[in-house]
Amino acid sequence: MMEREMVRRANVIRGVAEAIAPVYAGPRDPHPGLYKASVVVTSTRRGARKRDRATATVTNTAYYARWVEYGTEKVPAHHVMLRAAQAGGR
Numbered sequence: 001m002m003e004r005e006m007v008r009r010a011n012v013i014r015g016v017a018e019a020i021a022p023v024y025a026g027p028r029d030p031h032p033g034l035y036k037a038s039v040v041v042t043s044t045r046r047g048a049r050k051r052d053r054a055t056a057t058v059t060n061t062a063y064y065a066r067w068v069e070y071g072t073e074k075v076p077a078h079h080v081m082l083r084a085a086q087a088g089g090r
Contacts, residue, residue: 002053002054003043003045003054003056004057006043006054006055007041007043007056009056009088010041010043010056010057011041012088013058013084013085013088014039014040014041014058014084014086015071016083016088016089017039017060017080017081017084017088018036018039020069020079020083021036021039021080022035022068022078023035023036029072034060034062035060035062035064035065035068035080037064038060038061038065039058039059039060040058040059040060040061041056041057041058042056042057043055043056043057045055058081058084058085059081060080060081063078064088066074067073069081069082070082
């Protein structure tokens with residue numbers, strides 16, 4: 001029962017992340033929409049430090065996800081996952 005609730009909340013966060021994810025479709029982008037399509041939810045019944053709790057995790061599997069989230073010297077941070085967790089975690 002608890003795992004279902006975790007997955008439901010994680011799916012809400014994933015939906016928010018997909019909605020606010022930046023998509024650059026310029027001429028030099030070889031993978032337009034890859035970041036948005038790479039938001040995934042995983043869950044387990046044996047999570048946490050003691051492996052005694054259900055957990056659900058929302059991640060982005062795009063190789064450049066950390067640069068989108070935290071920015072670089074030339075590109076500002078978008079904080080997509082942070083904003084999604086703040087908005088969808090309620």
